[in-house]
Structure formats: structure tokens, C-alpha cells
Amino acid sequence: MTQPLKDILVLDFSTLLPGPMATLMLSEAGAEVVKFERPGTGEDARHTDPMIDGESIGFAVLNQGKRSVALDLKAENAVNILRPLLEKADVLVEQFRPGVMGRLGLGYEAVRAINPGIVYCSITGYGQTGPKATAAGHDLNYVGDAGVLSLSRGPDAHPTMPFGLIADIGGGTYPAVVNILLALIARQKTGKGAHLDIAMAEGAFAFAYWAHAEGVIAGQDIENGGGRLTGGLARYRLYSAADGRQIAVGALEEKFWQAFCDVIDQPADLRDDWSDPEGCSAEVARRLGSQPSTHWEPLLVAADCCCSVVKTPAEAATDPHFSARGVFDRKLDISGKSVPALPLPIAPEFRVSKDVAGRAASLGEDNLHYGAEPRDSE
Known part of the structure; x- marks a missing residue:
């Protein structure tokens, strides 16, 4: 079967987790993803432990199959270097605080002027507008602000940390992928792109839908660890x-x-x-x-x-059930070593063959391919 996102070009300006996992899913479904990083050091995730022969496992897991372009976005000629890619790109994903891409000359309005059909996805903690729009935060802050953390935080003397990155992945990655795909479908009908405002804190609300019913609509007090699904019942x-x-x-x-x-x-x-x-x-x-x-x-x-x-x-x-379903059959090449790739919720028939081991590109590996070598402004 032809991969559904074949011939879709994605420009990835995101870092760390929410955006990179979203573009990884798009890549697995056939999209060509070009990841932009700082020259010299690349994004911070390249330097996080654990590592295999100096290559970050976490970075490789999230960025396999993507192209890497090292480019100083603050350079005077950065937009000119990017222009050919901006003209033909289908999707742009960025994860800066609101206003940063605009100051770089790469905000939505500027990019839309170059390419009216672009699907421009901005992933932030609190969204592009509102009192907290520019506030710093991480997953723990977002689930705390969404009221989700209060539902089952453990005893006061020894609070329990969330088991998963609910806001980053559930409130950032998944809404980004879903809305990018919806925007691409809408573009087929209208020819117009869109600016997607993905706020991780807002995306976390859906993970406690019952708390919305009980605590927001019904106005009931929900005790820490006392809900039907948070330890209030023995069953x-x-x-x-x-x-x-x-x-x-x-x-x-x-x-x-x-x-x-x-x-x-x-x-x-x-x-x-x-x-x-x-x-x-x-x-x-x-x-x-x-x-x-x-x-x-x-x-x-x-x-x-x-x-x-x-x-x-x-x-x-190593569970026999997951082994039987081939959940960990896909392989990732990290410094010449074959390791299991991250299982992703993309149907096998839409993905790259499991017999092809993915790898993360070295920093700037694809600069020449995309004509992104530094040059004077035009």
C-alpha cells in the first residue's frame, strides 16, 4: 500500500518531545521531514543520556527517518535560504514561545505570504493567546494547571509524580498530528492552509473527562485519590x-x-x-x-x-503477547547497533517496511541536499 503521506513535505522547527514525536509519526506515514537545528551543537536532546557510543538514544528514537539541516535561524539570510523549502512545504511544525518565529521572520503571516497553502502548527504550553501565553512550563506544570494532577497526586508527605508525560504527548503530540491531518484534508477541499494553535495544557483536560463531568459541570468536590478511577474504590x-x-x-x-x-x-x-x-x-x-x-x-x-x-x-x-503482534519488531540503528524502535500508533500498512532499520541523521547531514549551506543574502 502507498504510504498516505508520500509527497508531503514537513519542515520541523521543534525540539525535545511534543513536536519531534508528532513529526516522527508523520514521517512513519511517508512524509519527508526536514529537521532544523542549531549549527555546531544541534538541539539539546542530542546530548542527553543514555547514549550508545556518544549518540543519544532518546534523540535517535524520536528523530529517526528525518533529514537534518543545521541553520542559524537568527542569521540575516536565514529566511532567504529557507524560501525554496517554504514555497513547496505542506506542513511546518514549530515549538517556540509565541512571537519567536515572528521575530525570526518565520511567523505564520510571513510564511503564508510565501505559501498560502501551508499548514502551520504551533505547539506551546498555553497557546498563542491569553495571560499565560509566554509563560515557561513543562509537563508537570501543564497537568497541574489543567486540574489533572490534583486527582491522584499521592499523600501530602510523599506526592506521587505522574507516570507519563500526559500534556507533552497527549496534549501536544496527538492533537498536533490529528489537526495537521484534518487541515490537510480541509486544504484538499479549499486550497487554503491553516494556523493550528496547539496548547498542551488544554489538551490535558480530555484525559480526565469524568472529572470535568463531576468537578466542573456537577460542581462536586473531588478528593485526591478518592475518585472512582483514582483509588476511591477497592476494585x-x-x-x-x-x-x-x-x-x-x-x-x-x-x-x-x-x-x-x-x-x-x-x-x-x-x-x-x-x-x-x-x-x-x-x-x-x-x-x-x-x-x-x-x-x-x-x-x-x-x-x-x-x-x-x-x-x-x-x-x-518481551511479553509474548506484544511479541506475537510484532510491536517491537521494527529496528533502529544507533551507532551501528540495532535496537528496538519506539512503538507508534500508526497502522503497519501505512508505515515504512519493518525490515528497514531507521536512523537519526547526523547534525547538518542534509544541508547540501536542501541548498542550505550558508550564503549571502539575495
Whole structure:
């Protein structure tokens, strides 16, 4: 099957995580992605640990398959050097604070004047407008401002950090990809491009849709760790087995809950976790803590009750289920070593063949190809 984004040219001015992961997905679907970096050092992610023979694994994972152009965007002739690419580009992705691209002569209006059909995607923490538009922040700040962090932050004495980068990826990467694709479809009908204003803090709201219903619309107080999905019920919690491994109990529906209770032999008078959630969960914790995870795992699998042993990333990568589906079959070349590529939610039939190992381009590797060698202003 022909890749759906074949012949789509993407100019990537983003760094670190949200933008690079978005353009990685576009690249995997066939787009030609040209990544622009600072001359000399490149983007900061090139220098982050862990590394293989001096090459950053994290950078390689997010930037494989892209072209690299080293260009000083502050140079007087930068826009002239970029003009041929701007004229034919389909998508531009940038991740600077609002106003920065404008000061460089590369703001949306300036680029649209060169290419009216450009789909120009700006990813920021708080959006292009509003009181916080230029405020600095990271994922932790964005989920905090969106009210998501307050829902399950652990005890006050030992707050629990979020397990994933919800705002960066869920509020930045995914909305960027979805809206870029929507804008490309709209352009087919109208011939017009668009400026996409992607705010990571806003994108985080959708991850707690139930909290919006309860806390915003219904006006109910939501206690830290007290929600139906954040530990308020015994049937949806994490428990420790005797060997220190954790058991993820997700038996929300009554049939699953009763099946789980049968496995651990939970007394009938301590199965109603709606009326006595703490008493019920204390007994569940005692029973699960009496045996190692190796005892419970086969019993829970047989009961098919939405309960499982929590796996480490390394264990997940060798799980027979994921192996059978080829989740980690794609390979990445880092300094001559073949390693598993990052699994991405792009259907296999739309992606580059899994037999082709991807690699991240060295800094400025493609300058000559795109005519981006420094030259005098025209």
C-alpha cells in the first residue's frame, strides 16, 4: 500500500518531545521531514543520556527517518535560504514561545505570504493567546494547571509524580498530528492552509473527562485519590504482593469484581466496596500481600477479571503477547547497533517496511541536499 503521506513535505522547527514525536509519526506515514537545528551543537536532546557510543538514544528514537539541516535561524539570510523549502512545504511544525518565529521572520503571516497553502502548527504550553501565553512550563506544570494532577497526586508527605508525560504527548503530540491531518484534508477541499494553535495544557483536560463531568459541570468536590478511577474504590487500585510486585486490580464491573474476590477468597461481608471502600481494600491488601505475585498471576489470568501483575518496561518489551503482534519488531540503528524502535500508533500498512532499520541523521547531514549551506543574502 502507498504510504498516505508520500509527497508531503514537513519542515520541523521543534525540539525535545511534543513536536519531534508528532513529526516522527508523520514521517512513519511517508512524509519527508526536514529537521532544523542549531549549527555546531544541534538541539539539546542530542546530548542527553543514555547514549550508545556518544549518540543519544532518546534523540535517535524520536528523530529517526528525518533529514537534518543545521541553520542559524537568527542569521540575516536565514529566511532567504529557507524560501525554496517554504514555497513547496505542506506542513511546518514549530515549538517556540509565541512571537519567536515572528521575530525570526518565520511567523505564520510571513510564511503564508510565501505559501498560502501551508499548514502551520504551533505547539506551546498555553497557546498563542491569553495571560499565560509566554509563560515557561513543562509537563508537570501543564497537568497541574489543567486540574489533572490534583486527582491522584499521592499523600501530602510523599506526592506521587505522574507516570507519563500526559500534556507533552497527549496534549501536544496527538492533537498536533490529528489537526495537521484534518487541515490537510480541509486544504484538499479549499486550497487554503491553516494556523493550528496547539496548547498542551488544554489538551490535558480530555484525559480526565469524568472529572470535568463531576468537578466542573456537577460542581462536586473531588478528593485526591478518592475518585472512582483514582483509588476511591477497592476494585480499582494497586496492591502489593508478598514479593513487592504490584497487582493492578481493575475489576470495575461487578462480574469482574466478584470473580476477583473469588480468587482471593474475599469474605462476603467485605465485598461491598461502595459502602465500605477502606475496610474492603484493607482486606484485599492483606490477602494479596500474603502471597507473591507468582502465586497470583496464573490465578488472575485464569479468572479473566481485569487484574494483572504490573510489568517493568523491560518485561513489557518481551511479553509474548506484544511479541506475537510484532510491536517491537521494527529496528533502529544507533551507532551501528540495532535496537528496538519506539512503538507508534500508526497502522503497519501505512508505515515504512519493518525490515528497514531507521536512523537519526547526523547534525547538518542534509544541508547540501536542501541548498542550505550558508550564503549571502539575495
